[in-house]
Amino acid sequence: MPFRAIAGHRRLLSLLSRAIARDSMPPAVLMAGPAGVGKRMTAVAIAQAINCLQPRSPARRSSKDEGGSGELERDACGECASCRRIARGVHPDVILVEPGDTGSIKIEQLRDVIDRSQYRPFEGRRRVVIIDEADAAAADAQSALLKTLEEPPSASVFILVSSMPDALLATVRSRCPRLRFGPLTPAEVAQALMRDHEYSETDARAAAADADGSIRRALEAESTDVTEARDAAQRLLQETARSNDPGRRINLARDLTSGKGTPAEERNQLAVCLRSLGSLLRDIVIIASRADRRSLANADLEVQLERLSTAFDAERSLRGYAAVDRALGALERNASPKVVADWLLLEL
Numbered sequence: 001m002p003f004r005a006i007a008g009h010r011r012l013l014s015l016l017s018r019a020i021a022r023d024s025m026p027p028a029v030l031m032a033g034p035a036g037v038g039k040r041m042t043a044v045a046i047a048q049a050i051n052c053l054q055p056r057s058p059a060r061r062s063s064k065d066e067g068g069s070g071e072l073e074r075d076a077c078g079e080c081a082s083c084r085r086i087a088r089g090v091h092p093d094v095i096l097v098e099p100g101d102t103g104s105i106k107i108e109q110l111r112d113v114i115d116r117s118q119y120r121p122f123e124g125r126r127r128v129v130i131i132d133e134a135d136a137a138a139a140d141a142q143s144a145l146l147k148t149l150e151e152p153p154s155a156s157v158f159i160l161v162s163s164m165p166d167a168l169l170a171t172v173r174s175r176c177p178r179l180r181f182g183p184l185t186p187a188e189v190a191q192a193l194m195r196d197h198e199y200s201e202t203d204a205r206a207a208a209a210d211a212d213g214s215i216r217r218a219l220e221a222e223s224t225d226v227t228e229a230r231d232a233a234q235r236l237l238q239e240t241a242r243s244n245d246p247g248r249r250i251n252l253a254r255d256l257t258s259g260k261g262t263p264a265e266e267r268n269q270l271a272v273c274l275r276s277l278g279s280l281l282r283d284i285v286i287i288a289s290r291a292d293r294r295s296l297a298n299a300d301l302e303v304q305l306e307r308l309s310t311a312f313d314a315e316r317s318l319r320g321y322a323a324v325d326r327a328l329g330a331l332e333r334n335a336s337p338k339v340v341a342d343w344l345l346l347e348l
Helices: 010-021 039-051 081-088 107-117 139-150 170-174 186-197 201-209 215-220 223-242 246-256 263-288 299-308 314-332 337-347
Strands: 028-032 059-061 070-072 094-097 127-131 156-162 178-180
Touching: 010 039, 010 070, 010 178, 028 039, 039 081, 039 094, 039 127, 039 156, 094 107, 107 127, 107 139, 139 156, 139 170, 186 201, 186 215, 201 215, 201 223, 201 263, 201 299, 223 246, 223 263, 223 299, 246 337, 263 299, 263 314, 263 337, 314 337
Parallel strands: 028 156, 028 178, 094 127, 127 156
Antiparallel strands: 059 070
């Protein structure tokens, strides 16, 4: 996938594109950040940009691209034989190392890669070695890699990808400039889900609001569950906006806990609904305080949230958001879902 097709991370992608165009790409880099935000995808895009047979330069990202506009001095075409083979994982000069069945990266895997990296590329401009989940490498495997990072081969680039960079040896981290990837915005997650995974806008927005900036987390969730949870959270806010009666609110709380399944399943179900509720309250704060609405996580519900903002002003919404956060913390400590739901509905 070329840089221009990657969701978010505009500044980092521009920096990498410029480094490749000017042949100043560091021999080793560490891509660190939350899981599922595009680090591995970016590593593959680097390999394509370096070895593309028909690179695009310059390429301006249009407003339709997820990261917004931004100059890319060099980008892969995504269509030539080299780009297609890299995307399929069969290019001889792009090597991917990842944890095996045991969940770890063995020293034998890295020794093989180190040996291959010493030779000139077979057909590409540079050999690119991508070590995904590098923190899964055992200490001896990382130590074996260390000497190569200290004296990297001139024709090879090593890219370490990690969601837990502090698990890497300090000596390994010190040899690799760190590129910090942050969470994606809900809009970026939703756009990627619609474009690449055929989500409807409603399902994509609901999944993105619950994904904490991670496309992977959005894909792992059941889209019907998060959509239903967001619908339930919206109904709950509408009902609490109409009535302050404690008895009515306790009855509303019962709708949040089905009473079916194990306690763990009930806690998980309620947590999904509470995260959706928190996302809606955050958006109401944005509307009530007249902030930039482009940051709305639930932009498809803007009209409905506008109506709710008359009952939930910025102060009340912030109190509600804080209560949701406390409720989620209580669920993590194994509190009773029914008790948590009752308490929260009285706090809204």
